[in-house]
Amino acid sequence: MKIAITGGKGSVEVSENNFGADFNEALVHQVVTAHRAGGRAGTKRQKNRSDARGGGAKPWRQKGTGRARVGTIRSPIWVGGGRAFAARPRDYTQKVNRKMYRAAMRSIVSELIRQDRMIVVDSIAVEQPKTKELVAKLQELKLDHVLIVVDDYDEKLCLAARNLPWVDVLDLREINPVSLIRYEKILATKAAVEKLEERLS
Template structure:
């Protein structure tokens, strides 16, 4: 089963293309999409905080004073958490925030996102997005013609001029069909996809 999606050329809709209903015609599974987005954002956390426990702090190997007879409290090390320069009782440690998400769940969530984008008229299929030179103004004018002030551009292959043109636009992100971030898909107002990229997405998410 296939769906008809209009292709935009020179600011007007031309002959539509057929897209797979298995990829672009699914119901919106909000819990699964939420799980995918959270997993991607968690994987981006660095987790670099670190403190030292009493066993990791330098020094403290010798008993400060004898066990009995000094009148002071018993002490076995100068690196006790109770002491100045001692270790931390429950020290924060470096960790990975990565979450497990299998391929079947990933594909289902991505199909759900693309289907919802199509239902909300946020998905634009066009081949008019490529620039002839690395010019920010040229790409900006193309986006204005498409009515996309905030957009994720998905191309089928790496185009140097277009990628360089998008660098200086803060509300625009560009990627290939092989490296789509679900966080970007739900973040941007519009998602612009080339016709060949649509085919690549269908193959990847089938």
């Protein structure tokens, strides 16, 4: 299949398997959930009755007071006591097989193309790292909420986009399922699409 190049001549030839795949919602959901879970710090920790300071001595004798029996002042039912089911640091990462990840990426990219949300251009380079220069280029293409995907890191482009709240620049090593579905439009260079084709194959 061919994807037309916006604002230029010609098109880029891509595989139907990679850019024309059916949308697998369940798989995309699983991979996106796993990706977001992997970003969690998992460093939360609370004190249970054994961690709470003090409480070693029995507050009053077992029998004869008429009060309920108590062994420690740090019981979870007491004010100042430990937490009943205290949170512990944990690893939230979920395993995603490489095949599943690639299939999800193919599914997302194909759906973006079907919905006309992926725009391919020859180049999106800026001469100076100036925001107004990039804004002018994006206005020309009628884009505002956009992810720019380039084949390799471009410092000038990154600096030009840094101050725009709904514009981000990622190279192919950085793109992931979450970044692709987060933006209304994806603006990709021809070279980036060709490299993405290699990665998804």
